[in-house]
Amino acid sequence: MYYPTIKLDVKSNTPIGKYGKMRRQYLKEYRPVVFTQAVLDGTLFEHLRESNDAAHNRLHLIINQMAWVQSKRLF
Helix, strand or coil, X not given: CCCCCCCCCCCCCCCCHHHHHHHHHHHHHHCHHHHHHHHHHCCHHHHHXXXXXXXHHHHHHHHXXXXXXXXXXXX
């Protein structure tokens, strides 16, 4: 039986972060075809970094909105 040697192409040393790891786990468990295709295409790490950045941006937006609402309640 033949097993191909697959190497991941990591273009930078930027870590994928907490939310990137969560996204990777989700893809592995619930979307295995998408995960495998991303690995084979070499787009997995880019996708994970983008997911991590989007999650962080959303988190900062929510925190700022909560702080704004809280500051309005004090006065």
